[in-house]
Each structure stands twice: as structure tokens, then as C-alpha cells.
Amino acid sequence: MVISTEEIWGYLEEVFDPEVPVLTVVDLGVVRKVELDGDACKVTITPTYSGCPAMKRIEDDIVEKLKEKGIENVTVDLVLAPAWTTDWLSENGKRKLKEYGIAPPENEPDKSVLFAEPIVVPCPKCDSKDTRLVSQFGSTACKAHYQCNDCLEPFDYFKCLR
Amino acid sequence: MENALFEYLLRLGDDSLILGHRLSEWCGHGPILEEDIALTNLSLDLIGQATAIFEYAGKVEGKGRSEDDLAFLRFDKDYRNLLLVERPNGDFGVTIMRQFLFDAYRKPLFERLVNSSDEMIAAIAAKSLKETKYHLKHSSEWVIRLGDGTEESHNRMQDALNDLWKYAAELFYEDEVDATLKASGVLPDMDSLKSEWEQTVTAVLEEATLKIPENNWKQEGGRKGLHTEHLGYILAELQYMQRAYPNMEW
Numbered sequence: 001m002v003i004s005t006e007e008i009w010g011y012l013e014e015v016f017d018p019e020v021p022v023l024t025v026v027d028l029g030v031v032r033k034v035e036l037d038g039d040a041c042k043v044t045i046t047p048t049y050s051g052c053p054a055m056k057r058i059e060d061d062i063v064e065k066l067k068e069k070g071i072e073n074v075t076v077d078l079v080l081a082p083a084w085t086t087d088w089l090s091e092n093g094k095r096k097l098k099e100y101g102i103a104p105p106e107n108e109p110d111k112s113v114l115f116a117e118p119i120v121v122p123c124p125k126c127d128s129k130d131t132r133l134v135s136q137f138g139s140t141a142c143k144a145h146y147q148c149n150d151c152l153e154p155f156d157y158f159k160c161l162r
Numbered sequence: 163m164e165n166a167l168f169e170y171l172l173r174l175g176d177d178s179l180i181l182g183h184r185l186s187e188w189c190g191h192g193p194i195l196e197e198d199i200a201l202t203n204l205s206l207d208l209i210g211q212a213t214a215i216f217e218y219a220g221k222v223e224g225k226g227r228s229e230d231d232l233a234f235l236r237f238d239k240d241y242r243n244l245l246l247v248e249r250p251n252g253d254f255g256v257t258i259m260r261q262f263l264f265d266a267y268r269k270p271l272f273e274r275l276v277n278s279s280d281e282m283i284a285a286i287a288a289k290s291l292k293e294t295k296y297h298l299k300h301s302s303e304w305v306i307r308l309g310d311g312t313e314e315s316h317n318r319m320q321d322a323l324n325d326l327w328k329y330a331a332e333l334f335y336e337d338e339v340d341a342t343l344k345a346s347g348v349l350p351d352m353d354s355l356k357s358e359w360e361q362t363v364t365a366v367l368e369e370a371t372l373k374i375p376e377n378n379w380k381q382e383g384g385r386k387g388l389h390t391e392h393l394g395y396i397l398a399e400l401q402y403m404q405r406a407y408p409n410m411e412w
Contacts, residue, residue, distance in 0.1 A: 050289055051210025080214060081285035083292060135196035136300050137203040141293075145196060161292050 003071065005034045008041060015065045018057045019140050020158075022100040025058055029088025032079065040073045041066060046084045048161070049141040086161045097158055098124045103146065108160040121157050123148035131155075166342040167280070168223045169242065170349070172232075173339075173385060175215035176243035179233055180393070181264060182208030183400055184251055193254045200300060201257070207293040211286065218282045234404040238394055239387040246329035248384070248393045252322065255315065258304045259322035265298035266362040267333045270355050279347035302366045309370025316371065323367070324375050331380040333359065 012031055017023045025031050025045070033044035043062055047055045059076045066074045086105040089097075094104035103124045109117075120129050128150035136159075138145040143156040185205035192198025216229035246264060251257045272294055275287035308315040334356045343349040367374060383389065403410060 047210075047289075049207060049210060049293060050214060051206035051208070053206070079285075080289050081281070083285070083289040085292070135200055136296060137196070137200035139199070141203050141206055145199075159296075 003036070003041075005036055008034045008036070008043070008066070008071070011065055011069050011071075012043070012062065015058070015061050018054045018061070020097070020100070020102065020142075022096045023093050025062065027090045027093030027096065029090065029093075030058065030084065039071075040075070041071050042075050042077060044077045044079055046079050046082075048084050052141055084161070086158065089158075101125065101155060102143070103155060103157040105158050105160040108162075121146055123151060123153060124155055125153045126151040166339045167348060168219055169339045170343055171215055171219035171222060171283075172240075172242040175212045175219060175232070176241050177247055177264075177268075178208040178215065179212035180241070180243040180396060181247035181261075182206075182212060183396055184247065184249075185257070185261075187251055188257065197254070204261070204297055204300070207290075207297070211290045211293075214286050214289070218286070230404075234401050238389055238397055241384075241389065241393060241397075242387060243384050243389075243393075244329065244332050244335075245381060245384040245390055246326065246332065248390060248396060249326065249329065250392055253318060255308055255318040256322040256325070258301055258308065259319060259326055261297070262301035262305045262366065263326060263330050263333070263363070265294060265301050266366070267355075267359050269294045269298050270358040270362075274350050274352060274355065277350040279350075283348065298362075302362075305366055305372070306370045309367070309372040319370065320372055323372055324377075327375045327377070328379050328381045332382040332384060335382055335385045337385070 009026065009031075012026050012034070013024050015025045017025060017028050020028075028048070030045045030048060031043060032046050033042075035042045035044075043066075045055070045058065045062070055078065059078070062076050063074050089105065097104045101124050103121050106119050106121055108119050118133060121131055121133075122129050123131050123146075126148060128148055130149040131146050132149060134145040134147050134154070136144050138156050142158060142161070144159045145154070146157045147154045182205045185201045185208065188198060188201040188205075190198065192201055212233065213229050216232040219232060220227045220229060244264075246260060249256075249260055269291065272287040272291035275283055276291060278284045278287065305319065309319040310316070336352075340349060340352070344352070364374070
């Protein structure tokens with residue numbers, strides 16, 4: 001059986017993030033490279049946050065999915081550079097996040113600017129721009145916690161990381 | 163050279179590990195749910211950084227020690243963290259003040275390490291910097307809110323600052339390890355690190371209506387492995403499982 005890297009990328013579209021299960025690892029931008037050498041396949045991934053507990057699970061899920069597709073010889077390599085950024089989230093991924101009820105990352109000013117104007121994060125349910133930050137840190141490292149002042153829905157915001 | 167690099171990585175990694183462990187002690191004890199989650203998120207970032215740093219340190223040392231060996235199987239004198247990060251959590255104000263003094267140093271430190279001639283250090287710094295920006299924003303905002311808050315919160319923050327100030331000088335401790343690494347470009351120019359820290363600290367404390375203590379007594383030791391009694395208690399908890407059941411895994 002001859003497989004191409006394109007096919008592997010296709011298979012990886014079937015591997016979902018364990019914590020945000022609407023996103024595939026490709027949408028999320030954590031898959032950086034797919035290489036083939038004979039029947040050996042190497043997938044290079046990068047963590048979202050240093051302490052993201054989902055990385056080990058993502059590694060295992062990739063190996064398992066490719067095995068299921070008949071690719072036995074798989075190694076997953078974890079690299080730190082270049083560091084992951086939310087700019088790598090695909091447009092498709094952002095759309096899926098919003099449909100799932102998580103506000104996708106907005107174009108934020110640099111975090112190091114103290115006392116900066118707060119950014120506007122529209123409510124993923126009713127699209128109101130009248131929302132407030134509840135906490136910079138949410139249910140996982142990659143999310144902040146917001147609430148909509150109009151429909152009162154509490155929601156997660158996939159925060160901008162650059 | 164390899165020795166200096168290993169030593170420096172321990173300093174960097176132990177700061178992350180020990181502060182990460184301290185913050186994890188807040189799990190289930192935060193003053194409000196959002197802060198319980200925030201502090202444990204910070205903890206997770208720091209322990210993640212420690213993992214990457216120790217993994218590399220193990221390779222540099224070349225004795226086959228893994229990141230877990232370095233985290234769990236050293237004695238107290240082999241830890242190189244700042245005394246500041248092993249200080250007990252105290253109340254929420256003490257934890258936030260400790261975090262702020264540390265974050266205000268870590269951010270400009272990582273901004274410099276991004277330019278390290280050592281590719282791995284540069285990569286870890288680039289990754290950690292993004293997280294540290296969030297940490298500094300979080301701790302600064304709380305210092306201001308509590309310092310410029312009620313009389314009670316103001317007094318507690320001033321007490322926390324008075325107590326922690328003597329440990330801040332160690333942030334800029336330097337010895338032959340730094341000199342060796344500077345010569346080879348592993349440590350880029352660190353000259354403005356302290357002034358940048360002072361700028362941030364002065365601006366935030368001023369906004370928070372808090373006064374920098376006049377007492378200039380300095381307490382150092384962590385970088386040389388001379389710790390306060392608190393580290394022993396941290397290690398007793400941190401290492402318990404590996405000491406009681408060597409090589410256990412789950």
C-alpha cells in the first residue's frame with residue numbers, strides 16, 4: 001500500500017482535541033508536519049500551553065487513528081519551536097468553536113500592556129457585544145471565562161495566545 | 163560549560179516547579195471559584211515549563227536522568243530555586259504579591275532568553291513567555307485591586323510586601339554560572355533586567371497605593387542550595403509517592 005502525506009493529513013482530520021471535541025488536531029494547528037519514509041510515518045506536533053494535559057492523549061490518539069487506517073509504523077514527535085499561537089487556528093476551526101458555544105480568539109493587544117482597553121468578545125449565543133470578563137483563566141489553560149450581559153449566558157472564550 | 167548550563171537549567175526549572183507546587187496547594191481552597199481555577203492554571207503552566215526544562219537538563223547532564231528523576235529524586239540541597247518561591251502561600255494577598263514580584267521578573271527574563279544562543283532555551287523561553295504575559299497581567303491587576311481596595315485588603319497587601327521584599331533581591335543573583343553562560347551567549351545581555359523589573363514593580367505598586375519597604379535587608383541562598391525550612395515540607399509532600407514506592411507509575 002502506498003500512502004501519501006495528503007492522505008495522512010486527511011486521517012488526522014478525524015482526530016479530535018480531547019478537551020474541545022469539535023476541533024480536530026489539524027483545526028487546532030498543533031500538527032506541524034507529516035513525513036513519510038518508506039512505511040514509517042512521523043507526525044510532528046507542538047503543545048498549545050506548556051502544561052497542557054491533553055498532549056499525551058493527542059499523541060496516543062494520533063497513533064491509534066493511523067493504526068486503524070493500517071499505518072503501523074508511527075512516531076509522534078513533540079517540538080516546542082516555533083511556539084504555538086492561536087493564529088494557527090483554522091477559519092473552519094473558529095467557526096466550529098462558535099457553533100459549539102466557545103467564543104473564538106479576538107485580535108487582542110499584547111498581554112503585557114497593563115491597563116489596556118478591554119477587548120470586546122461577542123457572545124457566541126446571541127452575538128451581543130455587551131459581555132464581561134469573569135476570569136482570565138477558565139476551564140482549561142486555553143480559555144477565559146466570560147458572561148453575556150444581554151442573554152446572561154456564561155461562556156468560554158478561547159483566548160488569544162501570541 | 164556543560165556543568166554551568168545544567169546548573170542554570172536547574173535554577174530555571176526549580177523556580178517553575180516549586181512555585182507551581184505552591185500554587186497547586188490552592189486547589190480547592192481559592193477564595194472564589196474563578197481564582198481557584200486561575201491559580202491552578204498558573205500552576206499547570208509552571209509545571210509544564212518545569213517538565214520541558216528538566217527534560218532538557220537531563221540530556222545536558224548526560225547521566226540518563228529523566229524530568230521525573232530531577233523533579234522527584236533530588237535532596238533539598240540540590241534544588242536551586244529562589245527562596246521567594248518556596249515562601250508559604252499565606253492568605254490570597256501573600257500568594258498574589260509573591261506571584262507579582264516573580265512574574266515581573268520572569269517576563270523580561272524570558273524576553274531576553276528568547277535570544278539565547280542555545281536553541282532549546284530559546285524555544286522554551288518563547289513558549290513560556292506567552293503564558294507569563296497572562297500571569298503578570300493577572301497578578302498585577304490583583305495587586306492593584308487589593309492594594310487600592312478596602313483598608314483591610316490594603317493592609318494585608320502592604321504586610322505581604324513588607325514580608326516578601328527581602329527575598330526579591332535574589333531574583334538578580336549572579337555568579338560564575340551566569341558569567342560562563344554570558345561568555346558563550348547562552349545568556350544574552352541581562353543588564354537591563356533589573357531596571358525593567360523595578361519599573362514594573364514601581365508602577366504597579368504606586369497604582370496600588372502600596373509603599374516599597376525602606377528596609378533593605380536581603381535574604382539569599384536558594385540559588386546555592388541553601389533553603390529555608392519550608393522547602394523540606396514541600397519536598398516531603400512532592401516526593402512522598404516516589405520515595406515510598408520507588409519507580410511507581412500510573
